[in-house]
Amino acid sequence: MISRIDLRGRRPSRRELLAVLPRAELDVEHAAAAVAPILAQVRADGARALRDLSERFDGVRPQHVRVPAAAIEDALAVLDPRVRAALEETIRRVRQVHGAQRPQDFTVDVAPGARVRQRWVPVRRVGLYVPGGLAVYPSSVVMNVVAAQEAGVGSLAVVSPPQKERDGLPDPVVLATCALLGVDEVYAVGGAQAVAMLAYGAAGSDEVDGETLCEPVDVITGPGNVYVAAAKRLVRGFVGIDAEAGPTEIAILADGTADASHVAADLVSQAEHDPLAAAVLVTPSVELAGAVEAKLVDRSEVTMNRERVVTALRGSQSAIVLVDDLEAGLDVVNAYGAEHLEVQTVDAGAWADRVTSAGAIFVGPWSPVSLGDYMAGSNHVLPTGGCAHFASGLGVHSFVRAVQVIEYDADALAEVADRVVALADAEGLPAHGEAVRARF
Known part of the structure; x- marks a missing residue:
């Protein structure tokens, strides 16, 4: 149903993680x-x-x-x-x-x-x-x-x-x-x-x-x-x-305390969007991984959009990633930069605060991604394809521009006039300095 990537016993570099982690490819x-x-x-x-x-x-x-x-x-x-x-x-x-x-x-x-x-x-x-x-x-x-x-x-x-x-x-x-x-x-x-x-x-x-x-x-x-x-x-x-949006993504950082039913349900909830949707679980718990795999099979059989879900979960963009511990898991999710990241661990809030790359972070078992899709109050138009490393989700900032307004009086300009001229001459742009001298 879903592939496994086993990273236990080694601590890959950021470059190696970017090469091995699953991602939908759009031409x-x-x-x-x-x-x-x-x-x-x-x-x-x-x-x-x-x-x-x-x-x-x-x-x-x-x-x-x-x-x-x-x-x-x-x-x-x-x-x-x-x-x-x-x-x-x-x-x-x-x-x-x-x-x-x-x-x-x-x-x-x-x-x-x-x-x-x-x-x-x-x-x-x-x-x-x-x-x-x-x-x-x-x-x-x-x-x-x-x-x-x-x-x-x-x-x-x-x-x-x-x-x-x-x-x-x-x-x-x-x-x-x-x-x-x-x-x-x-x-x-x-x-x-x-x-x-x-x-x-x-x-x-x-x-x-x-x-x-x-x-x-x-x-x-x-x-x-x-x-x-x-x-x-x-x-x-x-x-x-805003961005070149790609297929939706969910990543879940979870330890052995997570409920496998919750995790599987959340993976399926995003997989039903698109056959190219990405569903990724990162965990140090082999037991949780096995339980989630079984739950995915059960849920996929009964969900309305079964064909779409199965295609997404079986695709190369989806996987369960096994790691040695949550520290290693944190490295993985920060390298992945998911559109949606759930943290279902002990002290989930503390782990979530250490995440540096995610479009939106959903903390604990009662904050599923589907809440953010509709009713959380957050925006669900989020960066995909790893763009969370440098981009934000949609918000007020997407529709405003910063305009700087400069007001100097004569004395204030005179105080820095010689310095402006010095910098202009150093850059080989003497007319810049002359534009200041002309005022005096």
Whole structure:
């Protein structure tokens, strides 16, 4: 069901760990070659290209690229009350956490008459991608939209693939979630063509019912498949992006005190996302490893998405890693840099505080990853593929920029004028110094 990697009896270096640990492989370069013509087509032909590409890839030609306001309102009206209540609580918790993320402006008086201020300024407009492939993701609407709203972004556009069985509209729960969040600019567009529309904007000669098409954005965020990741790579620099999201990952650092049923359930919960999803257990306990293997077999037999789960668990990206002790296990999880890391050990909080690379850390037996997917208040758009070594998950910081404001008076500039000139001359840029001398 799942392979084993036995690291007992040795302490591999970071380089050796990176070579041996399992990881899903995505050929983004190959996908980028396929995606480039799509981006060019949308940039040139706008709405017509969007409809043509939806017909080609989604099997439906949407009447409206932009979802009519009435369709968004209707989706909310028929939303299951239990789902609505759950979404409203998710929104409340996520908004509470993200409201606390807002960075603060500051002012430093570096000398009399010399002041540097830093302001945090939200981007003008963002595009938020919500997948619509193997599952429906209203939770991703919440994670993207709330973070942008709490950052103070004034203009938000949500894109999600058109559904053939919905007459070319996105999933109704996605639309209802947009309504709950006050988002009325939603587009029935998915894949690379959605990224192109957000990056370049879209107009066209085949507007329907006076349809307002999309203005370009400054930042694109949200997870998607390899083609979405490739499209984001190609438009990066023209617009900002959050990350090139890959398949989901869960790693669990556990000792012999962990409940094998909990561990197996959590591994399966992420494996059901995608056949390429990664599920990794790191443990010094051979007994726990064996018990988890048995539980994985049992759970895989009865779970709804059995084929997807089994493929993911049997894949080369998933494994049980045996180590000598938790210190060695800590080395492994820090080298792996999982999107989601659970710590199920004695003194789990203390071990979690020593983790340096993870998108999000879930501490103890009562903090499963699926809680973070929906209701913890944290954001579930997280770095994958080892990007947790240098990148953060989505948050308010993803939608703001630091702008420094410099204010010197004449006396303050005069005090440092000779030093500015000295540095300018040392760098062979005398006009820099002359720009200061000219003021005196």
